[in-house]
Amino acid sequence: MFRFQSRQQQRLDDGGQINRLAPINFTFDGKKFIGFDGDTLASALLANGVRLVGRSFKYHRPRGIYSAGIEEPNALVALRSGDRHEPNTRATAIELFPGLEAKSQNRWPNLLLDYLQINNLLSPFLSAGFYYKTFMGLPGWHFYEYFIRKAAGMGDGTKFKDPDKYDKKHVHCDILIVGGGPTGISAAVTAGRAGARVILVDNHPKLGGQLNGERYFLDKKPAHHWVERCVEELDGLENVTIATRTSAFGYYDSDVVNAIESVSDHLPEPLDYQCRQRLWQIRAKKVILATGATERPIVFSNNDRPGIMLASAARRYVNQYAVKPGKKAVIFTNNDDGYKTAFDLARSGVEVVAVVDSRKNIPEHFEKELNEKDIEVIASSVVIDTYGYFGLNSVKIGTLSHDGKTIESNPYIVSADLLAVSGGWSPNVHLYCHSGGEPVYNDSIEAFVPGELSQNGHSAGASRGSFSLTDCLQEGHNIANTMAKALNLEVAEQIIPETNENTIVPIEALWRVPGKGKKFVDLQDDVTESDITLAHREGYVSVEHLKRYTTLGMGTDQGKTSNLNGQAIMAQEKSEPIEKIGTTTFRPPYTPIALGPLAGRDIGLSYKHTRRSAMHNWHKQNGAIFVEAGQWLRPQYYLNEMEQPSKENMDKAISREVQTVRTSVGLVDVSTLGKIDIQGKDSAEFLNRVYTNGWTKLPIGKARYGIMLREDGLVFDDGTTSRLDEFHYFMTTTTSNAAAVLSHMEYYLQVQWPELDVRVTSVTEQWAAMALAGPKSRNVLSKLLPTINVDNESFPFMGVREVDIEGVPARIFRISFSGELSYEINVPADFGEFIWQRILEVGKAHSIRPYGTEAMGIMRIEKGHVAGPELDGRTTAADLGLQKLLSTKKDFIGSKMMDREGLKDKNRPRLVGLVPVDKKSRVKSGAILVKDPTLAPPVPKLGHVSSSAYLSPTLGHPISLGFVSGDIIETTKKIWAVSPLHNENHELEITDPVFYDQKSERLHD
Amino acid sequence: MTEVNTSKNSLRRQSGLAHVINYGQFGNVTLNGPSLFICERHPLTILQLDTNKSKTLTDISNLLNAEFPHTTNTCKGDDERRIIWLGPNRWLIVEPEHGCLQTLIKNEFNSSEVFLTDLSHGKSTVRLRGRKARDVLMKGSGIDWHLNSFGADYCAHTKLFDLAATVDCRDIDVFDIYIARGFAEDFWGTLMDAAAEFGYQVD
Amino acid sequence: MAKYSIFNIIKNAFNEDKNWARAWRDPEPKKSYDVIIIGAGGHGLASAFYLAKNHGIRNIAVLEKGYLGGGNTGRNTTIVRSNYMLDENAHFYEKSLQLWEQLSSELNYNVMFSQRGVLNLAHTDSQIDAITRRGNTMRLNGIDAELLDEKQIRKLMPYLDFSNDVRFPIKGGLLQRRGGTARHDAVAWGLARAADSLGVDIIQNCEVIGFEETGNKITVVKTSRGNFNCGKVGFAVAGNTGHLASLINLKLPIESHVLQAFVSEPLKPMIDHVVTFGAGHFYISQSDKGGLVFGGDIDMYNSYAQKGNLPLIEEVVTAGLAMIPSLSRLRITRHWGGVMDMSMDGSPIIGKSPIDNLYLNCGWCYGGFKATPGSGWVFAHTIANDEPHRLNKGLNLERFKKGRMVDERGAGPFPNRH
Amino acid sequence: MLIINCPLCGPRDHAEFTYVGDATKNRPENGDSSNDHAWYDFVYLRDNPKGLHEELWQHSFGCRCFVKVLRNTLTHEIIATGMPKDNLILKEKGLELSV
């Protein structure tokens, strides 16, 4: 039998919003427990009497459950295990699910022993910023850092790939309402009835907000009746979407609010086809921020023990979860909330020892109930200190002096295992601030509230500082009403339900209680009052310095319960009003968000879309090894049927492919080249401006090579453009610049020269392209085109033909990258694979072979053609030996700037060929050219190797292209290539960059 | 351009999706059946037409017996001949492949007035149909897919699942999506993944 | 200035830390200064510190519109390295790195300079060629660099994606072991404390709002806290350079752009180096507090807003998961932005300006944190001697006019592409 | 997200656009050396204003048009959009230029 170690001894017999018929088993630190459907992990732990759940960040103090919501600073646990492990998860925000597994964190070997408790004793030496003042000497920071890093951090990271999926969704609405408390619901009802497109998001599994944690009555019935009625009505409205378990994490520009929907975090695992979380991108015309307020504690000695919690949390545990967070409670307050707490706890059978109210006057209207329940109130008093190591056992109470600086009478100690604290409420202005708003201080509630409107996000209800339920309901309605009007919608009436509230007696600020001992301001990061006073003493007085020096508010909770207290203490130290001190910057996310949903489905192989040519499948089935070229996959080389991938086989394949092309004929897929269709009567003029060379005289049926510059005079791209018709041209670009060249041309046509009559369209995808290259290519072509004369006169070098290959329309360009007689054949992509196969069949007689980018690369190096490594955005036409392409008869893009002195400098590195003197050494691309390889650094650099062919099957030895300073070229024939990274030096001979067929007889043949 | 023997070529035309399409029902198909139906439209003739001469446009319109949409982001016509607004003075004419539309127009009009670019092979076309079609589009693009903003005969050129796409609302729940052929296989995978939670059928 | 040391920490602990002195003064501004540095970021403070320390100038003010260190110094991903290829950058950044190595003891303030190694991943053969060239150049310049292959990287960083379902497999990487990170705020605070102790007036909450000129000289700097007479003026305002320059009708080859950064919830040590992705824009390291600190590309449009938008965040995170899939379930606690001074060739401008007594220190793009001490060193030299230091000669403003750009990426005059 | 109202396609996410930059730069005539400064200014110098910025974006995932945008660089608020020839700043003042 499954034996539970605890029997929910703190659970109430009735009440709450849990389902006692649906027990759920779970484990914490390996111990088995049982809770109910509707619990959070925190409420279930409390129900089972578990109080110690974690250790603090720096001092490893025992900590318990402090809140009942996302603001939780203490109760962070590691949720789930294995590849679903999630560190630093707030126990107060985890819905209990069957089999839930949670572990405490930041302790070793276990929660009770934890050897770093020692830090608590060392704490006098570990005050704010201590590490800036030491660890500077030997053995060096790196040594100390190792230990400090280990001690820091909270949970463990993950090692595994996430098995879950993530999704994204873009939505639009007229009115987005963030927060489904009374304010948000009231707004939704009004906006929904008016017919606006409404989205209402709330991070809880059900709507209600603060109502779920309180004993409010609306129209004399428990408030949840009203909530249910409203939800039912809203569900019936087609124009309203309610998104629960959805947390708006940021309010960005243009009124875009982003949220994460927890689709299956409340389940043991996502169901089939279900994602874990979904990112919502909400584009709203108007936004209602009904995000509520967060209660904050008061700072006093040892205010961090398990058993001390926010008053509203204590109420929520009894009211919503039917859990008694303790047996004997003291309540410490500076506002009316303490009384509500006392009543709710007493009603649930918790013994209320006393309400300690720092105010002088107890609100009269509570007296009756206080008497009825026999609850003692100690006015003008404070909690001074607490006791109990692993959990609270008693509380020290004393009377506060008039100025609040000392304790007057003899303090005394009472026993209690629960201390509920309320220091007032801070409106959740986070999203308002993300949107660009500046909060302002409001004395009457002692908190920051939204100031002027920034974008279209209007705050309402508690998030605007309106704390009475009636006000919240009314404001929600009013703001929705105003917005509906602004959207030209017919406004619907709504009768605001009547509440059972008492009038609120104003809060009297009390930020900290005098006394010795550690007084925690930020519980998560162990920032104490004395850290703040130290920061003040040392001059870290701006709130931003205070934050960074002490780490106040820098934890996972971002100081939701602590920032204002810390800022107020600094204000007191500086004797300045809080509004002058200000807040630190509120930044997204509102609550921590996982990275998964931000990436959505773009993970693994889907990281970037893969682009494939029309012949891809053929390559795949015929031994191609692919290589990434931007998003494209291209065959790098082809293995024969029996060959396994290996370095030798790769070399073999590449040699084989080069030799085939040089001696017979090969076929390469060049579909990835950018292709741009250019039409219009000013096309030639346009080309004249875009390219450096002249284009007006290019006859129809001819192609020409050209280079383009950027405006700064450096080379941008190269390629060929062909004239197909009087006003029709076809341009090719390099693979990597295809998109950039198109944009570049569109820019000039639309923005600079709109008077030119030219249209450009990308046709890269329309055409499958393949180069048929080699001395036998003409034989193959003539067989493909039996009716057409393809001899040298009829189809000369740089000729262009539009033909029909077995019924398929084709454009053939006699251009060459390899240096051989070569034809680039373009066919509509859907015919690509068919024609590719036909060519290979026809070419069989000449032992045709497909070849890949490696062989192509080697052949272009042999031929001295420049490519990516040479066109690196830093070279001029002259550097590349292409100065003859710079027309002097016309202006073109870049012609003005290309003559600046630095670009004309004679000593600029220029393109050369490089051959190892031993005719054997493989010189690496990226090797640096120097005069003497034995020099000690810093060594003068004379150039570098840009592209290397480790083997030139044609020449029989390795060759490279590179750049060498102009003055060196004039004076030296030999140079050293050094690659210190590989510990290699090779002596090279400087040659002409064209190694093969320098007169280009072969391609003209 | 050489006149082409279309009947033979239609057989030889190989779609960019030829190697990835699996027919059948997939994903979360419930007893109610799939909520989405997905198919490829192929082979199509897709012709970009560009002219700023309104008279010429009227003549073309008469020649093709088809109306051109002049409002931005709209389309006209039916599956037999669909004309999609592309940009200022630019349209896409789409029809099932049957004869040479380009030659038809070219023969009648001056090439300095009408600019034609054949994109039939450059694009892959997927038809998405069913009550969850809009929910799938919502996953991939930030435009407002609500019926009131994007009803029948609306079109959009947008970023869909990170790809440049044209989406044509053929009918309330029917969408034709055009994307670059080279990305077709990848797009298909993404689309299937996004549709899985709704249950879909590929025909 | 009371010395910071472990002994003093112990001594003070027994006094409940009541005796620690202010780290820097909050002086009333004087009427006139020999040198006014605008901007109390790392660069401005380091410049003032070295002006005082190396050049004996003491009548210096550093004017800061907000709180010191609140600009990019206080919001960057803290990567320090000197792995540059072009000589103008390489020697300068290496000098800076050498200064980092002694900065904590020089300032008597632990800036937590952690030489944990910076690795740039390469995913294609052409990227391998590019890092090979860069690494070789570094070595010939006397700067440490190592080329790692996939196996070596796997051993060092098993959490990277070496599986088969990866779009751009890791082929190798360039490691600079002396590179690493530093605690950004401590750098600003340590410099402020050290400069202050040499008599430099750091005036916070003092925004420069205009200038008065006589001839080709600035005579008065106008601020929200009054006007100051000045001998020389140095701009060290990073992303605000364009705006400040416009107050004196100076147009510069600079655009301001937002760069965002992110921090995760605190975790036990899991990433021990700085790693950058080669198939997308992403870099990551882990702070000593445990947060994973990461970033990527700029948001692409001109901005002075110190906040970014989600599309870029999605892009950065997507690249991050492509590199380290196990980040998927971890959470970010905060993200923020800084305003970058993007220059037209991606390299900084430190030197003289067209105005006689105005000196420029700007154009840091997203790489100026690592330059902090070096920048201060050469800027102080340039201001004190009215001529550039050997190390910033090539990083002048005239280079654009002359066609002598220092363009590591070859991206051309498009600031958002650097 | 910036939502940019493309004059042709309507409101779209800025992720559909490619940022080009300052739209106030005028490309000079090549000319002789007296134009050198104008060119230096055109290619390299920027007003880089803190506040209103007239800039160009290309709707590269949509209609491919270049769109002029008047945007506040401090708040990211988009005040107006138009075609490259439109003068948005004048438009804001209600003095639309007829081109």
Ligand SMILES: Cc1cc2nc3c(=O)[nH]c(=O)nc-3n(C[C@H](O)[C@H](O)[C@H](O)COP(=O)(O)OP(=O)(O)OC[C@H]3O[C@@H](n4cnc5c(N)ncnc54)[C@H](O)[C@@H]3O)c2cc1C
């Ligand atoms: C997100 C992000 C990540 C980065 N990552 C790295 C990295 O990993 N490695 C790296 O080396 N670099 C990085 N950088 C760049 C680096 O942070 C900066 O280049 C460097 O910190 C600039 O220092 P600075 O002192 O010049 O400027 P800042 O620190 O910005 O200081 C300038 C100061 O001038 C003040 N100022 C501005 N205008 C005025 C005025 N009118 N009057 C008075 N004061 C004024 C500002 O308030 C500010 O404090 C990153 C930057 C960002 C934003």
Ligand SMILES: NC(=O)c1ccc[n+]([C@@H]2O[C@H](COP(=O)([O-])OP(=O)(O)OC[C@H]3O[C@@H](n4cnc5c(N)ncnc54)[C@H](O)[C@@H]3O)[C@@H](O)[C@H]2O)c1
């Ligand atoms: N006793 C007091 O002094 C006091 C103080 C404050 C509030 N209250 C009471 O609290 C209630 C306030 O009503 P309300 O509707 O303004 O606030 P609420 O707190 O009831 O509701 C806000 C809801 O929004 C959710 N939320 C907040 N930020 C969110 C985000 N970014 N994304 C998704 N969901 C988010 C919260 O979880 C909550 O469910 C009233 O009943 C009021 O009387 C009382």
Ligand SMILES: Cc1cc2nc3c(=O)[nH]c(=O)nc-3n(C[C@H](O)[C@H](O)[C@H](O)COP(=O)(O)O)c2cc1C
């Ligand atoms: C290296 C580094 C680490 C940071 N770590 C944290 C952190 O652990 N927690 C946190 O809340 N913020 C952290 N921040 C962010 C700061 O809180 C703050 O957002 C940033 O300095 C920008 O300032 P601003 O948000 O006030 O504009 C870190 C910032 C940097 C540069």
Ligand SMILES: [Zn+2]
């Ligand atoms: Zn558009």
